[in-house]
Amino acid sequence: MLVDMLMAQTTCVWTLADRDRLPDDGNRYELVTGELFVTPAPSPGHEMLSTALRYLLDPYVLAHTHGRVYTPHSVVRTRGSQVEPDLIVRPPLATLPEQWEAMPTPLLVVEVLSRTTRRRDQEQKRNFYLAIGVKDGA
Secondary structure: OOOOOOOOOOOOOOOHHHHHOOOOOOOEEEEEOOEEEEEOOOOHHHHHHHHHHHHHHHHHHHHOOOOEEEOOOOOEEEOOEEEOOOEEEEOOOOOOOOOHHHOOOOOEEEOOOOOOOHHHHHHHHHHHHHHOOOOOOO
16 A cells, blocks of 8 residues: 655745845846745837837826836835736836835736736735735726
8 A cells, every 4th residue: 555645845944135135147036925936038028018018108197197117117016025027007206216126016916817927926026015015907
């Protein structure tokens, strides 16, 4: 009779310092409450959709003085986490801070879902956004 033994697996809890030491190799390294997510560069279709959404969102945000739309490589860095949403709307700023940590909480975060990122975007990252005060619009 065979008995399967379940072994406890230890997982590494990542810090922002650990994430900052990762190579600049074209991958997107995001850290959500100690969990590291590695995502390859987005596909052309992903970028086309993200760009189309920005073209639609930009005039509305500016016309209603909600702030600015930020695109990839703009990050949300707070509470020991760092994520890079596809689009971010942040409230207007009198002066632009030099550090991401000093940026205001986003009014809106847009994640373009794909087969490889859907689960983490809808679970871990969504929970993170809600925890930092981004309103739920799902």
